[in-house]
Amino acid sequence: MNCRQVEALLHAHADDQLDTLRGRSIERHLRGCAGCTARRDQVQALRTRIRTEVPRYVAPDSLRARVRAMADAVDASSARRPVPRRERIRWLGGGLLAGCAASALAWTLGTTLLVARASDQFAVAAVTTHVRATLDDRLIVVASSDQHTVKPWLSARLDYSPPVEDLADEGFPLAGGRVERLDGRDVATLVYRYRRHTIDVFVRPHASRAWSVVPHGVRGFNVAGEQGPTMDWLAVSDAEPEAVLALVRRLAREDAAR
Amino acid sequence: MPTHHLFEQSVLPHLDAGYNLARWLTRDAHDAEDVVQDACLRAMKYVGSLNGESARPWFLTIVRHAFYDWCRRNRPAALVDDDGSALDNAADDESLGPEQVCMRRAQSKALADAIAALPLPFREVVVLREIEELSYKEIARVADIPIGTVMSRLARARALLQRSPLLHAIN
Numbered sequence: 001m002n003c004r005q006v007e008a009l010l011h012a013h014a015d016d017q018l019d020t021l022r023g024r025s026i027e028r029h030l031r032g033c034a035g036c037t038a039r040r041d042q043v044q045a046l047r048t049r050i051r052t053e054v055p056r057y058v059a060p061d062s063l064r065a066r067v068r069a070m071a072d073a074v075d076a077s078s079a080r081r082p083v084p085r086r087e088r089i090r091w092l093g094g095g096l097l098a099g100c101a102a103s104a105l106a107w108t109l110g111t112t113l114l115v116a117r118a119s120d121q122f123a124v125a126a127v128t129t130h131v132r133a134t135l136d137d138r139l140i141v142v143a144s145s146d147q148h149t150v151k152p153w154l155s156a157r158l159d160y161s162p163p164v165e166d167l168a169d170e171g172f173p174l175a176g177g178r179v180e181r182l183d184g185r186d187v188a189t190l191v192y193r194y195r196r197h198t199i200d201v202f203v204r205p206h207a208s209r210a211w212s213v214v215p216h217g218v219r220g221f222n223v224a225g226e227q228g229p230t231m232d233w234l235a236v237s238d239a240e241p242e243a244v245l246a247l248v249r250r251l252a253r254e255d256a257a258r
Numbered sequence: 259m260p261t262h263h264l265f266e267q268s269v270l271p272h273l274d275a276g277y278n279l280a281r282w283l284t285r286d287a288h289d290a291e292d293v294v295q296d297a298c299l300r301a302m303k304y305v306g307s308l309n310g311e312s313a314r315p316w317f318l319t320i321v322r323h324a325f326y327d328w329c330r331r332n333r334p335a336a337l338v339d340d341d342g343s344a345l346d347n348a349a350d351d352e353s354l355g356p357e358q359v360c361m362r363r364a365q366s367k368a369l370a371d372a373i374a375a376l377p378l379p380f381r382e383v384v385v386l387r388e389i390e391e392l393s394y395k396e397i398a399r400v401a402d403i404p405i406g407t408v409m410s411r412l413a414r415a416r417a418l419l420q421r422s423p424l425l426h427a428i429n
Contacts, residue, residue: 011413015387017394046416050388053369059277063291067273067298071262074302135299196292196332238295 001029006036014043066220066238073131122183122234123213123223129180130200130221130236133189139198140176140191147256150177154188162188162203162231165256172199172247183207192247197239199247203231215245228252264305268313269298275314275390276321282385283325285374289332297324315396322382322400336378372422380415387412 006029012018013026030037133139142153151164157179166174172192180189180202187204202211211232213225222241225234226248235248276297280290297320308316329336373384379401386397398405419425 009409011416012394012409015394015412042420043416046420047388049369050373050384053367054373054389055370056274056389057278057281057287057290059273059294060287060291063277063294064270064273066295067270068262068266070295070298071265071270071302074261074265135302 001025003029003033003036006030006033007039010036010040011043014040014047062220069127069219069221070131070135073128074135120213122211122225123216123218123236125182126200126202126223126234126236127218127221129182129202133178133180133200134198138178139200141178143176145174145176147174150174150190153177154179158186158188160188160205162190163251163254163257164188164190165251167192167247167250170250171195172250183209183211190251194237194239194243194247197237197243199235199237199239199244201248201251202234202236203251205231207232215241217241224248226252228254228257230254230257261302261305264308265298265302268305268308269301269317272314272317273298276317278389279318279321279382279385280325282374282381282389283322283378284328289328293325293328294321296328297321300324312396314390315392315400318386318390318392318400319402368424369419372419372424375422375424376415376418380411380418383408383411384415384419 006026009018009022009026013023018026030040142150144150145166145168147164147166151161154164154177155161164174164177168174172194175191175193175198177191178189179186181187182202182204185204187202190201190203192199192201204211206227210227211225211234213223213234215222215224217223221236221238222244223234223236224241224245225232227233228251231252231254233248233252235244235251237244273294277290277294280293280297281287284290284293297317300320300323301317304320326337373381376384382401383397386392386400387394392400394405394408397408401408403411
């Protein structure tokens with residue numbers, strides 16, 4: 001091999017990606033050529049520097065949690081699959097334990113805690129619903145930023161008429177809506193954008209158990225609930241918690257209903 | 259096997275690899291999360307068709323696609339053809355004075371900065387090769403280019419790095 005041929009393969013050689021035959025003939029050339037050897041050494045020095053000085057970034061835990069929640073939701077949505085036996089037993093055990101714990105606590109702490117548990121249950125259900133819709137690509141069934149399009153669409157499919165308001169001026173443009181099954185009934189779901197995030201807002205008339213959800217994180221998503229004058233509001237998103245809370249508080253004023 | 263099991267076994271172990279690639283391509287922690295999340299959604303849809311194929315290059319291919327789709331939506335300007343000649347010219351540029359070069363070199367992040375400054379086609383092969391340590395064949399699959407192009411792009415990328423004004427210390 002001459003210098004030109006070697007130069008073409010020098011990187012592949014430094015990367016140890018050549019077959020033995022070509023590798024050997026390059027080695028032979030390098031032994032007799034100071035110029036090519038220097039070039040090879042430069043490539044290797046650069047490679048060593050990259051390996052020792054350049055970071056390999058690590059996925060944040062919050063991302064990992066969110067991705068896991070998504071994977072769980074895929075199966076929840078496509079499931080009618082039988083639960084494997086061992087899982088069933090574990091569930092049963094867990095259920096018994098949780099049941100015992102719950103009744104013991106209820107005895108001692110009264111109803112406050114039960115309300116908290118119920119609200120957490122809503123939050124988890126809301127997150128699962130949101131993730132499932134994201135996965136199935138059906139976050140938005142009626143796409144419109146016009147409240148006068150979204151509201152009648154929702155009203156026609158529900159036994160109530162939710163207040164609908166576009167809040168683009170306040171940083172939350174309305175993107176559309178859909179209907180979801182949540183807490184045992186069909187509820188209006190408004191879809192807002194916030195920067196590059198999507199916020200799902202579930203709206204229903206007051207029920208016996210309010211959705212007063214303390215803002216918190218569930219499996220990497222942020223959830224906040226608020227009671228308005230006529231409706232219950234519950235928002236879910238991977239946007240920052242302050243934004244989710246701000247939107248749900250703003251909507252719960254129900255300006256659009258007046 | 260349920261999707262979440264397949265996904266946990268085949269894709270989640272490579273979440274760091276996917277995030278690392280996305281982080282270098284987007285050059286932003288938050289954007290990288292968006293890209294990886296999108297890639298995971300896609301991976302979940304197709305993880306069932308991953309028949310014995312090596313999961314890491316497979317997932318990295320998806321991350322790369324998700325990145326370019328994200329880029330078309332959010333940073334179309336980053337996708338113009340760039341052969342790195344602007345970087346070569348910058349190497350001759352007097353605007354980066356010796357003191358500045360010295361200061362940058364003093365920080366050990368000079369090399370990382372130089373890689374982050376590479377045009378996309380060169381940056382991705384460097385990250386896949388030097389940080390993810392993929393073989394040429396795997397890089398060819400992930401970046402959707404022939405092996406010969408992997409070789410020439412790596413050579414060009416390294417030449418750009420060696421000439422980079424950010425790290426004249428290499429020799």
